[in-house]
Amino acid sequence: MxxxxxxxxxxxxxxxxxxxxxxxxxxxxxxxxxxxxxxxxxxxxxxxxxxxxxxxxxxxxxxxxxxxxxxxxxxxxxxxxxxxxxxxxxxxxxxxxxCGLADAIHVQFPWGSLRRVLLQPDPGGLSHLACIGKPGAAFYFTMNVLPEDQEAPGRDRRLVAAYARAGLIVERSNLRRASPQTSWGKRLGSGRAAPVLVIEGRIADRHEIRAGAQWTVGESSV
Ligand SMILES: C[S@@+](CC[C@H](N)C(=O)[O-])C[C@H]1O[C@@H](n2cnc3c(N)ncnc32)[C@H](O)[C@@H]1O
Missing domain, CATH: 3.40.50.150 (Vaccinia Virus protein VP39)
Structure with missing residues (x-):
C-alpha cells in the first residue's frame, strides 16, 4: 500500500x-x-x-x-x-x-517526548529513528545539558546498551563546547559556545545486529 x-x-x-x-x-x-x-x-x-x-x-x-x-x-x-x-x-x-532513507540523521536540542526517546531512553522511539537510516548511516544527537544529565550515574553505559539493542551503535557520547547552528541551540546558548551533550555513531548493519556486537563509548569531557 x-x-x-x-x-x-x-x-x-x-x-x-x-x-x-x-x-x-x-x-x-x-x-x-x-x-x-x-x-x-x-x-x-x-x-x-x-x-x-x-x-x-x-x-x-x-x-x-x-x-x-x-x-x-x-x-x-x-x-x-x-x-x-x-x-x-x-x-x-x-x-x-x-524507512532506510537517510545517510545522516540529526536530532538537535529536542524537547518533550523526542528528548525522552533519546535520554530515558525509549526503545520503541529509538528503533524508529534507527529505521529511517540506511545501514551504516551516521547519527548526531545534540542536546542542551540539564543538571540531571551530568549527574545520572551509569547513564552512558545504559544508553549505549539500549541504543545498541535498537540498532544504533554509539561511537562517542560526551559533553562538548560547541557553537550551535540551529535556532534553539543559539537561543539556549545565547550565541556562546555552551556545553552540549553529543551522542553520535552509526546505524548498525544487518551483520552487526545479528552478531550482537559489544560497543564502547568515549570518556565524557567538556
Ligand atoms: C526545542 S525545539 C528544537 C528545534 C530545532 N531542532 C532547533 O534546534 O532549533 C524541539 C522540537 O522537537 C519537536 N518534537 C518534540 N517531540 C517530538 C516528537 N515526538 N516527534 C517529532 N518532533 C518532536 C518539537 O515539536 C519541537 O519543534
Missing part, C-alpha cells in the same frame, strides 16, 4: 505519495534527515548549500515549519530549494516511506 506523507508547504499540509517521495529522495546523492527540526532553518540552509542532496526536516508540529517550507517552495533565484522537504510526523510513528 502506498502510505501518504504529510508534507508541509507554507500554510498547507499536502498528502504526498510515499512511493513518489521515496523515489525523489533516493535519486539524491545524499539524504539528510533532521528529526524535530522546529522552524526548519538549519535543514533549509543545508538544502541551499547542497542542491544535489535531499534534506528532510521532520517535526510533530507543522506550524513551526511553515516559513522555511514556504521559502523552500519559491523559485531558486528567490531562495527556493526544491531539495528541501518538511514532513509532519512524530518520531513515534514515522510513515514507512521514510
Amino acid at each position: 502506498d502510505q501518504k506523507l504529510d508534507v508541509v508547504r507554507g500554510r498547507r499540509v499536502l498528502k504526498i505519495s510515499g512511493r513518489e517521495f521515496r523515489q525523489a529522495a533516493l535519486a539524491a546523492s545524499r539524504v539528510v534527515i533532521d528529526m524535530g527540526t522546529g522552524d526548519g532553518r538549519w535543514i533549509y540552509r543545508l538544502a541551499r548549500a547542497y542542491p544535489d542532496w535531499c534534506c528532510i526536516g521532520i517535526d510533530a508540529s507543522a506550524e513551526a515549519m511553515r516559513e522555511s517550507s514556504w521559502r523552500a517552495a519559491r523559485k531558486p533565484a528567490r531562495g527556493g530549494a526544491s531539495n528541501a522537504w518538511f514532513v509532519r510526523t512524530a518520531v513515534e510513528a514515522p510513515p514507512s516511506a521514510l
